[in-house]
Amino acid sequence: MKVIGLAGWSGAGKTTLVCKLIPALRQRGISVSTIKHAHHAFDVDKPGKDSYEHRAAGATEVLVSSGKRWALMHELREEAEPTVDELLAHLSPVxxxxIEGFKREAHDKIEVWRRSVDKPLLAGEDPQVVAICSDGPVPEAAALPGGTRPVLDLNDVEAIADFILAHCGLAAKLTQREEA
Incomplete structure (x- = not known):
């Protein structure tokens, strides 16, 4: 399984880009899964639901299943937050x-950056940022430690998908599928 991250400050457009990239990649025959980092205490469950009551009673894991989907909830309790690698181990092969978020983890990332968010480039301190997607020019990209990163138009989802496929070595897989 190949991995690419989308990192950036809140409000830069990471989720919007992920939601556009998934169908663009799937249309090319690439299977995709995502891992989304939540910055706040979040809950996918509600008080009064059986699964919530199981967790409240102390279950470490509760798996909820139907004919349409299943979801596994794991209570960390006193455990540390899992790393991206630990979370990837839970995904089926794709x-x-x-990876959306997890900007401090060690994996290749594309930074989603907007000048209007008024935050510095992550690429200035993270050599694993392999490209920058922006809605405008990024003059700072030419003076980054470790060298210039490609700057992609945040609104050109097809070009971003092409970059990801080439960077992750999946472009050859598309060629093989087309020849088959």
Missing amino acids: DLAI
């Missing part, structure tokens, strides 16, 4: 896993 061609590409897109």
